[in-house]
Structures are given as C-alpha cells and as structure tokens.
Amino acid sequence: MIASLRTITYEDLKGIIGKEDGIAIWSCDTCAKGCHGFGGEDSLRDLASCLRADGFDVRKEELMVASCYYDGIRSRKERWIVAGDYDNIDVIIPLACQEARVAMAELFPDKMIIDDSRTAGLGVLDENGVCILTDPFEWTGLDASDEGIDLPSVAEKLGMFTGPF
C-alpha cells in the first residue's frame, strides 16, 4: 500500500483557499485511510464540518474506494457535469496520495487541486490497520526493511504530518 504523508496543516490550508471558492473535498478510502486516517469517510466529514464552521463554502464531499483509479475519477467528474455542479467547483482538496492528485490534475485541468500530500513509498498494513513504510523513495533518505518505519516517525523526520487535517 501507499504510504502517504500530509504536507500542510489546517491553518496552511485555510490560507490557500478562499471563502468565495466553491470547494470539493475528495477522500480516498483505501491507502490514505490506512495512513492514520488522512483519507477515509471520517476525515472527509470532519474537514468539511471544520471548513464550513470557519466560513468556507464546501459544496461537494466525495468518498472514493480508490482514488488512484483514473476511470473512477472520470466517472465522478461526469456525474458532476450531469448534475450541473461542475462549474460551481473551483477548488478540490484531495485526501489522497500524490499519484491520485496527478490523475485529478489531468481530469480537472480548470480546477485548483490543493497540493497537500507526498508519497513516502510503499508499505504494509499492519495488524492494527495502520500503514508501516517498508520501501521508502530515495528522496526520504530512509532505508528499506521488512520491519518498516511507523509513519509518525517518518513524518517527524521529514517535517511533514500524519493523519487527518
């Protein structure tokens, strides 16, 4: 599974988006969920609730089983178009890996896709349902191992974050 880290805080996020923006939150329910709940339904609902409470205009909440499935993203886009919602969305906040974000950027070229995650490498989902990084990318400076490294330790070393906003 993909080991994803969050690169910005909630305060950072609020500084990037505007209160006049139509916002969609897009959450992945597979790897990103296993990364200490960065994705998944709870983080989606919680972020939407917090942003609305802070005066932001969250218009869409999308939960997708696997957001790295290009045709699945395209299918959701088509649903937005059919429903007449597409033009009302300015910003997409992905609670997903950076590879999903690349796919979203191709399919939503006219939307601002928030750059909020970085993939540290591949890992395994342990007995507690939490991702352990076993095969980091070279840029992390970490070594590969069967035992792996827990994501909070990885995040601390790299100056990033784990879990939901």
Place this chain on the structure above:
Amino acid sequence: MVSVSRPVPYEEIVSNLSREERLAIISCNACANYCRTGGRRAMMSMSSDLKADGYSVVASQVVPKACVLSNLREVALPDEADTVLLMACVSGLRAASRMFSGRRIVSTNVTLGIGYYDASRKGSVLVSPYPGYQGEVGKAFPGRNDTDAIPEGGADR
C-alpha cells in the same frame, strides 16, 4: 493504491527454483492484478506453466491485498510447501517475509514505483518511480499490448 509492477521473465523465475521444491503460489488481487502480474488469471497461467515444466505446485491462492498482513494470515499454506512463489509487489513481499518467515519466498515481479490505473490505457501508469525506472514514468503497465480490457474486479473500484 496502485503499485506498478512488471513480471520477472519466466526463465529467470524458474532458474531460482528446483523441481524438488514444493511450491505454493500466492497471488495479489489488487495492484498486481491491474498490472497482470497478479490476480487469478496470471496465477493460473503461472501454475499451469510450472506444472507443464515439471515443477511441483502444491497450492495456489489469490489474496485480496498481499500488503495487508491480515489478508496473508488467512492463507492456508500447506505444511508441505517449501517455497512461496509470490505474485505481488514489493509491499506484498515485505508482508510475506513477515508472515511466512520459515519459508523461502520467491517474487515473480519487479516493482517499478507507484501510479494510477487507467483502463483506457489498459494498465497502471507509473507516476513516482523507484531508482532505475525514471525512464518508465508515464508509461502504462502492461499497457496496450495486452488483449484484456479490464482485469477481474476492475469495475468495482
């Protein structure tokens, strides 16, 4: 979740096996299935080829996700199996190394990196490569040379 993999050439795989070994094939039905390096069809093909070449395949099983330890814990590995032939990415290999520590594990795949699955390109597109595979970024695996349109379970995602 799409780790992008391609198969080790069959001749190279069998060069690491002996005909006296009793093999158990475990095949991942997630990312590797999208790359046709795992899943039921690739597993049946591997099993059939090995048997035809005189190798002893004593078990074969598909797991939903080989990188999930609880999925591997449910595998009924026969006591007689000496070697696990793993059709999965490097994450599955790590998980199998933890779970089947007393057995020899042979991987049938090379993991190129991470990407997304695009059915219209008939494969998984590499976005973030591991060292040595930067030149493969943007390519789909297995890509259009394969005749199958959508792998098993593809429509569910």
